[in-house]
Amino acid sequence: MGNLAAQVIIYNNSSKTDKPFTYLIEDRMKDNIQEGMRVAVPFGVGNRIIQGIVVRIFEWKDKTKNLKCIADALDFEPILSKNMIELSLWMRENYLCSYLDAFHLVMPPGDFKEIRTVLNVNNVSLKNLTKEEEKIVGYINQKGKCYLDDVKKFMDHENANKIINNLKKKNIVYNTLEIETKINKKLEKYISLSSNQSKDDILKDISSRGKKQIEVVNYLYKKKGAFIKNLMEDTKASYQTIKALADKGLIKVTETEVFRNVIKSDISPYKRFKLTPEQLKCFNTILDDINKNGSFLIHGVTGSGKTEIYLQIIEEMIKAGKDTIVLVPEISLTPQTIERFVGRFGSNVAVLHSKLSYGERFDEWRKIKEGKVKIAIGARSAVFAPFNNLGLIIIDEEHETSYKSGMNPKYSAYEVARKRCDMEGSSLILGTATPSVETYNSVLNGEIKLFVLKKRINNKKMPVMDIIDMREELNNGNNSIFSRKLYKEIEENLKEGKQTILFLNRRGYSTFVSCRKCGYVIKCKSCDITMTYHIQENKLKCHYCGKEMIAPKICPKCGSNYIKYFGIGTQKVEEQVKKYFPKASVERMDTDTVTKKGSHERIFGRMKRGETDILIGTQMISKGLDFPNVTLVGIIAADTSLNLPDYRSSERTFQLLTQVAGRAGRGDFEGRVIVQTYNPEHFSIQMAKDYNYEGFFDREILLRKEFEFPPFTNILSIIVYGKEKEQVINVSKDIHSEIIKNLELIYDYNLIRNIYGPNPALIEKIKDNYRWQILFKCSDEDLFQLKDIIRRVCINNRDDKKYRGVKFNIDINPSSIL
DNA sequence: AGCACGCCGACT
DNA sequence: GTCGGCGTGCTC
Numbered sequence: 075m076g077n078l079a080a081q082v083i084i085y086n087n088s089s090k091t092d093k094p095f096t097y098l099i100e101d102r103m104k105d106n107i108q109e110g111m112r113v114a115v116p117f118g119v120g121n122r123i124i125q126g127i128v129v130r131i132f133e134w135k136d137k138t139k140n141l142k143c144i145a146d147a148l149d150f151e152p153i154l155s156k157n158m159i160e161l162s163l164w165m166r167e168n169y170l171c172s173y174l175d176a177f178h179l180v181m182p183p184g185d186f187k188e189i190r191t192v193l194n195v196n197n198v199s200l201k202n203l204t205k206e207e208e209k210i211v212g213y214i215n216q217k218g219k220c221y222l223d224d225v226k227k228f229m230d231h232e233n234a235n236k237i238i239n240n241l242k243k244k245n246i247v248y249n250t251l252e253i254e255t256k257i258n259k260k261l262e263k264y265i266s267l268s269s270n271q272s273k274d275d276i277l278k279d280i281s282s283r284g285k286k287q288i289e290v291v292n293y294l295y296k297k298k299g300a301f302i303k304n305l306m307e308d309t310k311a312s313y314q315t316i317k318a319l320a321d322k323g324l325i326k327v328t329e330t331e332v333f334r335n336v337i338k339s340d341i342s343p344y345k346r347f348k349l350t351p352e353q354l355k356c357f358n359t360i361l362d363d364i365n366k367n368g369s370f371l372i373h374g375v376t377g378s379g380k381t382e383i384y385l386q387i388i389e390e391m392i393k394a395g396k397d398t399i400v401l402v403p404e405i406s407l408t409p410q411t412i413e414r415f416v417g418r419f420g421s422n423v424a425v426l427h428s429k430l431s432y433g434e435r436f437d438e439w440r441k442i443k444e445g446k447v448k449i450a451i452g453a454r455s456a457v458f459a460p461f462n463n464l465g466l467i468i469i470d471e472e473h474e475t476s477y478k479s480g481m482n483p484k485y486s487a488y489e490v491a492r493k494r495c496d497m498e499g500s501s502l503i504l505g506t507a508t509p510s511v512e513t514y515n516s517v518l519n520g521e522i523k524l525f526v527l528k529k530r531i532n533n534k535k536m537p538v539m540d541i542i543d544m545r546e547e548l549n550n551g552n553n554s555i556f557s558r559k560l561y562k563e564i565e566e567n568l569k570e571g572k573q574t575i576l577f578l579n580r581r582g583y584s585t586f587v588s589c590r591k592c593g594y595v596i597k598c599k600s601c602d603i604t605m606t607y608h609i610q611e612n613k614l615k616c617h618y619c620g621k622e623m624i625a626p627k628i629c630p631k632c633g634s635n636y637i638k639y640f641g642i643g644t645q646k647v648e649e650q651v652k653k654y655f656p657k658a659s660v661e662r663m664d665t666d667t668v669t670k671k672g673s674h675e676r677i678f679g680r681m682k683r684g685e686t687d688i689l690i691g692t693q694m695i696s697k698g699l700d701f702p703n704v705t706l707v708g709i710i711a712a713d714t715s716l717n718l719p720d721y722r723s724s725e726r727t728f729q730l731l732t733q734v735a736g737r738a739g740r741g742d743f744e745g746r747v748i749v750q751t752y753n754p755e756h757f758s759i760q761m762a763k764d765y766n767y768e769g770f771f772d773r774e775i776l777l778r779k780e781f782e783f784p785p786f787t788n789i790l791s792i793i794v795y796g797k798e799k800e801q802v803i804n805v806s807k808d809i810h811s812e813i814i815k816n817l818e819l820i821y822d823y824n825l826i827r828n829i830y831g832p833n834p835a836l837i838e839k840i841k842d843n844y845r846w847q848i849l850f851k852c853s854d855e856d857l858f859q860l861k862d863i864i865r866r867v868c869i870n871n872r873d874d875k876k877y878r879g880v881k882f883n884i885d886i887n888p889s890s891i892l
Numbered sequence: 893a894g895c896a897c898g899c900c901g902a903c904t
Numbered sequence: 905g906t907c908g909g910c911g912t913g914c915t916c
């Protein structure tokens with residue numbers, strides 16, 4: 075009879091141990107160990123016990139080889155399904171990363187060593203227990219809640235797993251997962267009315283001059299209670315007001331634990347809309363094919379109601395008992411988006427995003443794993459939501475580059491979603507106003523089914539876009555950052571009490587600082603990047619490494635005082651707006667103003683209530699915002715993205731213009747968009763002006779074909795980086811020739827003519843690391859072979875002495891080749 | 893990554 | 905003669 079053996083990925087972050095190790099499963103453990111479980115195994119000469127995850131169990135017939143045995147199971151149920159294991163293995167292959175990196179994504183958030191199994195006793199009659207069982211139940215009952223490892227330690231019995239498992243089968247004991255967090259319980263003051271009297275009875279104790287106090291009481295009466303923070307925010311009451319009420323004994327203050335509840339409890343239901351004929355057709359057609367494992371693209375102009383279609387399809391999924399994953403870009407994972415899903419589906423939704431703590435993320439993960447929710451909404455990584463009955467994945471704003479991960483594994487959420495759908499037989503819906511060139515090409519190839527929504531809800535018109543040639547402004551003596559037209563429009567908008575959004579994709583005040591005498595440009599000492607001036611702190615900052623320095627008054631090189639600030643950022647826009655429109659209330663939204671938790675919400679809140687006249691922002695405000703009173707959008711400089719030396723820069727520009735324009739005219743009034751540019755004749759700008767996606771695509775696809783760029787080829791980038799410039803250059807040359815040698819030896823010469831470099835990367839130094847790049851262009855058929863060689867040259871040898879001190883950054887189809 | 897082994901110089 | 909430096913190599 076053959077023994078069972080398990081392949082285990084060891085939790086040990088070293089490239090040398092990053093491979094499956096085989097362990098025997100003793101007979102007594104046979105029932106307790108399954109694929110996808112964490113186990114403890116003896117490792118190395120000292121047989122120290124470390125953790126690992128079982129990825130495969132198979133019959134072991136070879137009696138000659140002496141294997142070690144798995145020491146213990148750490149889980150009762152697999153924490154990974156077979157599909158998730160397969161997905162991880164696929165990612166390792168596809169994205170040239172380590173096993174551990176790949177598994178890390180599908181595992182519960184946080185450090186998996188910190189996840190512990192908790193045992194609880196069910197409230198059932200405890201008859202016919204063996205002595206051992208009684209001992210365990212007694213122990214758990216006495217402790218209330220206890221960790222599996224503690225129970226095992228207490229029992230000190232070699233069949234501990236079996237005994238506990240039996241108790242589980244008898245439904246006496248059940249287990250849950252818990253993560254140890256360093257985050258302390260958070261206490262906050264919670265305010266509620268102290269009596270149940272009617273509102274008038276309470277109010278009679280307040281003098282009619284206590285306007286704020288009355289307001290607070292009204293608020294509390296309506297809400298039943300609120301955290302002091304929210305109360306003060308919503309009613310604008312001061313702390314004194316609340317204290318006065320407390321002193322009168324009308325309200326009571328309690329310290330309440332703020333629960334790790336990601337979803338605000340006061341989200342009001344999101345009304346169900348009747349679908350327009352256009353939406354309905356899309357909805358019905360997708361629904362007909364929803365079980366056929368297909369891909370769909372909803373190409374709808376901004377404001378055409380894609381979200382409502384998603385929501386109603388999800389309703390159908392729930393009816394069919396299936397789970398849905400909704401992916402949105404991180405920046406549009408705003409309260410607005412979440413409110414729509416939670417408002418419609420309530421506690422059936424789990425939310426995952428980067429602002430959550432590990433503890434919070436873990437709770438959401440568990441809700442999904444345990445089947446407590448049917449919908450998961452989140453950024454890129456939510457594609458790994460551990461549903462067991464996945465029916466649908468929706469990727470909203472499909473074109474967004476944030477769907478490509480910048481960390482290992484450098485996966486594309488689209489590719490992973492497609493793979494998951496194939497494994498689980500689910501469908502994939504992509505939605506966007508500006509499809510990526512790759513996606514639209516797949517539509518034309520018949521791989522993705524297309525739906526077009528041409529009309530905005532209620533037949534609102536798309537805002538009219540005006541292209542302003544800034545060269546002409548200059549010729550006419552206007553050297554301010556506003557064209558005359560934009561200035562006039564802002565002025566008018568203010569007069570009419572409408573809101574304005576000004577967009578500029580650069581934060582800071584000035585983008586570079588230079589000496590007019592000697593021409594010296596101040597660069598970061600650690601990066602090959604000009605420093606950006608930030609006016610509030612009077613500092614120069616490096617946007618790559620974060621280094622800061624006091625803004626110099628004299629040139630660090632020649633000592634002259636002709637220091638000049640060039641290039642505009644959002645801070646300068648803010649300053650200029652305040653200068654020209656002193657009466658307007660202005661707000662700026664960029665990474666510098668939204669670092670604090672909740673600042674997003676506060677800025678949106680003021681915007682929504684109409685307290686902000688002009689909102690200035692970066693990328694952050696280009697997505698998903700829906701403020702009906704915004705009628706004017708000004709794009710300060712459309713050229714920022716256009717001039718980047720990247721093959722995607724035209725596509726980016728078209729997308730950005732279209733998306734930002736979509737923020738205007740969402741309410742009852744028509745919107746206007748002013749685009750300022752030095753390249754008014756560029757086709758991305760011209761096509762964006764007419765909202766002509768097909769026109770843009772036709773032009774762009776020709777260029778891609780002509781110059782051999784995706785989707786006609788794959789791009790593989792290797793960046794060699796390290797602190798020693800010479801070594802980086804030598805290693806990249808070495809790698810390059812090594813790869814060529816291998817290609818000549820084994821494969822096709824054709825691949826070789828598509829290798830570029832090694833060259834210094836566009837930004838040659840970041841955070842004190844020199845960076846050299848090798849680029850490959852390669853067809854789908856050759857990609858596998860190329861990856862194989864790169865794995866051997868760069869990954870398997872990466873601990874080689876000659877590569878000490880340098881690292882490799884390997885990216886397949888990177889979102890940009892900069 | 894950890895951990896043991898081993899080969900060398902410096903010390904009671 | 906032994907202690908500890910770190911360079912090297914292995915982990916089912």
